[in-house]
Amino acid sequence: MNTNTNRVLACIDGSSLTEAVCDYAAWIAQRVDAPLNLLHIIDHHHETAAISDLSGNIGLGSQEHLLEELTAVEQQRSKLRLQQGKLLLQAAKERVVQAGIADPDTNQRHGSLVESLIELEESIRVLVIGIRGKVHENQPDKIGAKLESIIRSLHKPILVVNEAFKAPQRIMIAYDGSKAADKAIDMVATSPLYKGLTCHLVYVSKDDTATEQLLKAAASKLTKAGGIEVITKKLQGKPDQALCEYQDKHDIDMTVMGAFSHARIHDLLLGSFTAKMLLNTHKPLLLLR
């Protein structure tokens, strides 16, 4: 296994967003000069039964026989999925090589997606993943079932891809003055990913005086870092709506924000801002944790 601790990890599952995920991953890998790793997870879904025999009796050697039967069925299934995964990875590899990545790694693992990513967390610099997998492929009003738990469990930047690739020119940073947001600003300022891009620093609030200060401080941090053109803007209204409108109006290519800064219970009662943004935005969302 690759032990490189600083790689861009792209999650490939064969859904319609797979190609976009490859492209964005290649873009990031090139800009931050990090190795690219394509990952395909084979989740066996052990919680669902492969066979169901309702005859309800057990006889001599039933247990051994059942084990053999289950093993045979699952072996066949796994082999098939392994093969499919290999083909997917091959296609993805060709695509990123064409995009200019010299030597992308491919990796296949068994297990649940979330658990595998937690195991790989140490080696991840940026995770690139589609907003929904194969299950919800044709339901544009839904986000992937595991996306939220992935975002909550990993403490690495995650790019959530939701449309075909377009090299970002203008990015928007959703800033709310919180610790998570300040950390996001620091990360943007120090990363080579954003050099040469126009950055809209956007704050949604009703209150004027306090925000002015915060916004200025954040903007100067970015300007000082150099290479980033900063535009600051204050918006009114509901944060997720206001941000998405702004995004459309100014042709923003990518949104950068902190994610899930509140406790779970807060989100449970009031709804999470991150979840709303994931659902409403039409552009890729880079979540900094």
Place this chain on the structure above:
Amino acid sequence: MLFLSKKQDWLGNILGDVLAGLVVALALIPEAIAFSIIAGVDPKVGLYASFCIAVITAFVGGRPGMISAATGAMALLMVTLVKDHGLQYLLAATLLTGVLQIIAGYLKLGSLMSFVSRSVVTGFVNALAILIFMAQLPELTHVTWHVYAMTAGGLAIIYLFPYLPVIGKSLPSPLVCIVTLTCIAIYWHLDIRTVGDMGELPDTLPVFLWPEVPLTLETLQIIFPYSAGLAVVGLLESLMTATIVDELTDTTSDKNRECKGQGLANIGAGLLGGMAGCAMIGQSVINVKSGGRGRLSTLIAGSFLLIMVVFLDEWISKIPMAALVAVMIMVSIGTFSWSSIVKLKQHPLSTNIVMVTTVIVVVWTHNLAYGVFVGVLLASLFFANKIGHFMYVESKLDEATNTRTYQVVGQIFFNSADKFTAAFDFKEVVEKIMIDLHRAHFWDISSVTALDKVVIKFRREGAEVELIGLNEASSTIVDRFGVHDKPEEIEKIMGGH
């Protein structure tokens, strides 16, 4: 943590779980009744217990998809308690069993299962199957030929019905067996024993009640030995079953949570007028075979069982015992590990002795805990004996200096200490003795004492004795295993091999 569960444990397999739960519930009813009869209590005690234990373990158990209810292994342990002191003491013992199991869970005693070797598990399972079969014999002695015919017919239905096209695999054959035999008995007015003759069936939902026993030390003295046995056997069978389900479904389970879950379930059973129970190997296999994987299957099995029993009690009382016996014989056959007999020839003799001894002790004492105890003890002795062979002593004489050098290689502990001592030649006249211990490992005080004896004996014969590499050799003696858990430390200690 006890009540937390993943969404997919409940909703990952809804259709499969519901269907499997129904199949299992239908099979649980005859078993619960049969085990109540073994224990010498009314069938309702076993039925309430099965309901309660299944439902509670569905929420708090550590192994989704495993079926727990009133079991034969537990019922066998309570026979004398019920006979001598009555039902109320059984309920009190059930409560105490639950408390002991929860304590075991918090002390993480589940990990002790690693001492129970495969052959002991096989012996346990086989002994259990034999006991379940033997418990059916009273129903088959001193009866008319009708009963034999019915039982044989029932078994034929159970094993042949699934071969029928279409309906064969969609209707549980034990249910078909029970329904058919009941119809026959009613139609021909056969005068054979029915479930109704065996005692009271539940006609209401269970109610909360505190066992009517005096809360005295005397009561504790009566119930504690039973509770301790029940707790041990319950945990053993539950953890073994969990391992079997783990293997079948290729997933893992939380063994310590299972201990606590079994404890809570038994406390619940005791408070609702049920007997102690544990996980059931046969039923869990049926559940997995029917497509059950999640917690939902266990919940459905328990609740459907109660609904059936409360609303159909009149019909259930008409079920002939012969039908029950047929189902129980099926459970017994299905629980028996057939492959263990087939593989007797391939396995080493020591393994077979452990397995067979476990079976014999259990069948003799009707107590699975004794069998497992003897099995584990035997297996450990065999292991010690095996390891003891991994020791030899070489020597060579340097004539110029009149020095004999002994080189000791291997494991020295209580079992091999005598062999170690015997390897030295005390009769030989030499001036100097060197004992090279670089490649030897001293595991306990017996081995150190043996070394001391050897040294003293050589000195008494007038020789100078020098030990080489004693530090390395004795570093295994320490009990603080934590220090040696790192690979490089282990490499240092075991480096001689």
